[in-house]
Amino acid sequence: MAEFDVIVIGGGPGGYVCAIRCAQLGLKTACVEGRESLGGTCLNVGCIPSKALLHATHELHEAEHNFAKMGLKGKSPSVDWKQMQAYKQEVIDGNTKGIEFLFKKNKVTWLKGWGSIPAAGQVKVGDDVHTAKNIIIASGSEPSSLPGIEIDEKTVVTSTGALSLGKIPKTMVVIGAGVIGLEMGSVYARLGTEVTVVEYLDAITPGMDSEVAKNFQKILTKQGLKFVLGAAVQGVDTSGGKAKVNYKLNKDDSEATIEAETVLVATGRKPFTDGLGLEALGVELMPRGQIKTDGHWQTSVKGVYAIGDAIQGPMLAHKAEDEGMAVAEVVAGKHGHVNYDVIPGVIYTTPEVSSVGKTEDALKQEGVKYKVGKFSFMGNGRAKAVFQSDGFVKLIVDENDRILGCHIIGPGAGDLIHEVCVAMEFGASAEDLALTCHAHPTFSEAVREAALACGDGAIHA
Numbered sequence: 001m002a003e004f005d006v007i008v009i010g011g012g013p014g015g016y017v018c019a020i021r022c023a024q025l026g027l028k029t030a031c032v033e034g035r036e037s038l039g040g041t042c043l044n045v046g047c048i049p050s051k052a053l054l055h056a057t058h059e060l061h062e063a064e065h066n067f068a069k070m071g072l073k074g075k076s077p078s079v080d081w082k083q084m085q086a087y088k089q090e091v092i093d094g095n096t097k098g099i100e101f102l103f104k105k106n107k108v109t110w111l112k113g114w115g116s117i118p119a120a121g122q123v124k125v126g127d128d129v130h131t132a133k134n135i136i137i138a139s140g141s142e143p144s145s146l147p148g149i150e151i152d153e154k155t156v157v158t159s160t161g162a163l164s165l166g167k168i169p170k171t172m173v174v175i176g177a178g179v180i181g182l183e184m185g186s187v188y189a190r191l192g193t194e195v196t197v198v199e200y201l202d203a204i205t206p207g208m209d210s211e212v213a214k215n216f217q218k219i220l221t222k223q224g225l226k227f228v229l230g231a232a233v234q235g236v237d238t239s240g241g242k243a244k245v246n247y248k249l250n251k252d253d254s255e256a257t258i259e260a261e262t263v264l265v266a267t268g269r270k271p272f273t274d275g276l277g278l279e280a281l282g283v284e285l286m287p288r289g290q291i292k293t294d295g296h297w298q299t300s301v302k303g304v305y306a307i308g309d310a311i312q313g314p315m316l317a318h319k320a321e322d323e324g325m326a327v328a329e330v331v332a333g334k335h336g337h338v339n340y341d342v343i344p345g346v347i348y349t350t351p352e353v354s355s356v357g358k359t360e361d362a363l364k365q366e367g368v369k370y371k372v373g374k375f376s377f378m379g380n381g382r383a384k385a386v387f388q389s390d391g392f393v394k395l396i397v398d399e400n401d402r403i404l405g406c407h408i409i410g411p412g413a414g415d416l417i418h419e420v421c422v423a424m425e426f427g428a429s430a431e432d433l434a435l436t437c438h439a440h441p442t443f444s445e446a447v448r449e450a451a452l453a454c455g456d457g458a459i460h461a
């Protein structure tokens with residue numbers, strides 16, 4: 001048993017960042033993590049391994065589709081799935097060991113095991129009960145399935161199983177056209193799997209700017225993904241060896257079945273709070289299972305805080321990290337703040353898709369007057385040189401030219417969006433962006449051109 005100023009429960013991006021910041025602020029800090037390695041879902045079975053597979057299969061796509069055009073001739077690479085998995089594991093290990101190093105450097109104690117909170121001020125790990133002035137729950141989320149579907153992580157998998165399939169399937173049905181479905185669907189489509197995405201709504205990527213979503217679907221269709229939209233999956237039958245996915249079309253209630261070797265269930269995630277003892281402790285939950293917190297991330301129990309996927313808001317690693325840093329400031333007696341209006345979202349397909357702030361659809365609904373400046377990557381020299389001129393930057397400003405949102409589909413979209421995030425944090429206008437010199441030739445010129453399009457017009461349009 002030991003005494004700490006802060007014990008953070010969970011070593012994912014929310015928890016480990018929070019623990020490091022607490023230690024940097026002079027607090028005696030421990031972080032409880034039950035996995036064999038730190039980093040949570042993100043580093044072990046989420047963001048990082050999926051990016052490794054997206055990178056490897058993107059390179060394969062380049063070799064198969066674009067090398068010959070550039071005069072790079074010869075045999076295309078063949079896929080060694082075992083080696084690709086080993087590369088993915090190396091990327092995971094490099095990252096998770098990095099967090100261990102940061103814990104040592106910052107003197108954060110890793111309490112190995114699964115934690116629970118027997119009482120305010122106490123955290124139990126194994127047989128040991130440690131005390132802490134502040135407890136921060138960063139226990140993350142887990143995949144949520146649908147009734148009528150049994151996950152075995154072999155034939156019917158979540159994102160976790162999809163990252164480590166025994167072999168590359170010939171056919172795959174992805175249930176849900178959200179971020180996970182499209183990223184993992186892209187990976188397998190590039191590996192030669194016939195991928196069909198079944199989505200309940202009439203459009204892919206719910207919440208995304210509808211013009212971007214339509215464009216994105218067209219591009220993914222060109223890449224070989226098939227879509228069945230407006231279809232509610234009713235269940236998956238695995239009794240005959242292959243999986244049979246049964247769905248009902250919303251428009252006429254007609255039913256249909258698709259067979260596939262593998263089914264990826266990507267219908268969202270839910271807060272993971274099992275085993276923490278929250279009910280006995282009296283921590284209030286929200287109707288969908290999230291831990292209820294106040295404006296300073298404190299739960300209904302004094303001295304117990306919660307952040308990340310376990311509370312409300314988008315389930316994004318960077319949102320959790322920001323909350324982790326902010327709550328560390330709060331428990332250290334400083335002013336922690338997160339600007340929830342400027343949290344970017346990125347889908348790491350090719351092309352990448354990113355967004356921040358308001359969509360046109362939301363502004364229309366709210367009755368806000370706005371102006372759009374759009375610029376196609378067709379007019380961007382660098383994008384043309386790398387075969388990625390599909391897509392555009394769409395900047396949305398209010399009547400006074402103040403930036404309200406930005407939506408990008410195109411090369412490097414996940415990095416480009418941050419220029420707009422900084423501009424929004426500073427309350428900048430599109431003109432501010434337009435008057436900022438952008439190096440040539442870069443993809444970022446497309447952001448400047450979209451800003452110019454909000455005023456007197458883009459140059460290369």
Ligand code: NAI
Nearest residue numbers: 176177178179180181199200232233266267268269315346
């Ligand atoms: P999601 O919420 O993004 O998408 C789930 C989709 O499933 C929705 O489009 C929904 O309409 C559909 N759906 C639900 N029930 C259905 C049914 N019965 N039949 C057909 N379709 C149905 O969830 P996803 O993709 O599983 O991701 C989970 C979380 O992880 C999200 O919050 C996401 O933001 C996060 N994530 C973020 C990543 C990133 O930032 N790049 C990468 C991976 C995950």
